[in-house]
Amino acid sequence: MSNKCIITIGRQFGSGGREIGKALAESLGIPYYDKELISLAAKESGMDAEVFQNVDERATNSLLYSLSMGLYSFGNKFSATGDLPVNDRLYILQHQIIKKLADEGPCVIVGRCADYVLKDRDDCINIFIHADMEYRKQRAIDIHGVSKHKAEQIVNKTDKIRANYYSFYSGQKWGVAQNYHLCIDSSKLGADKAVMLIRAYLDIYGE
Secondary structure, eight states, rough: TTTTEEEEEOOOOTSSSHHHHHHHHHHHHHHHESSHHHHHHHHHTTTOOOHHHTTTOOSSSSHHHHHHHSOTTTEEEEEEGGGGHHHHHHHHHHHHHHHHHHHHHOOOSSSHHHHTTTOSSSSSSEEEEEEHHHHHHHHHHHHOOTTTTTTHHHHHHHHHHHHHHHHHHHHOTTTOOOOOOOOEEEHHHHHHHHHHHHHHHHHHHHH
């Protein structure tokens, strides 16, 4: 069972969720999607990937208006996308791409409300990676090159952006345990043991 599921990973900034997701996909021998979703969306739309990169996982307040005006219906072909802000166009494209990738087979998908997008599937395991602030600040400094004096501010700001994005497009609260099958504190385990724990969970889940 361990390599027969679609696995979604939500993550706090600096928790190592991306590293864990990539290592998990490699250990299971299944595809991994994170920033790759931006490239796929750009290819699908014909837009420059850099434009999408700048708004990735950032919400606007325009999509609800668009929905109310009948400009878009999830799961179907959408119309009048030229009237939507880039943020919403990217979400819509990624929504469709995530569903398509899940239909193609097992994979690991990081962020982008993937757990919500795939909520109707019974072969989807949703994981949330979190960690204590000191651990995340140090990773932000070491890996992302963040200034030591601004590390906590950037960690909190990035988490707020992700939380707003998730809440806006899913209507659910980001990081709340009830929205996930498994929540892991990576500062207690590290990436390697986190992968081992997820694999053990997948094996038990499939029994």
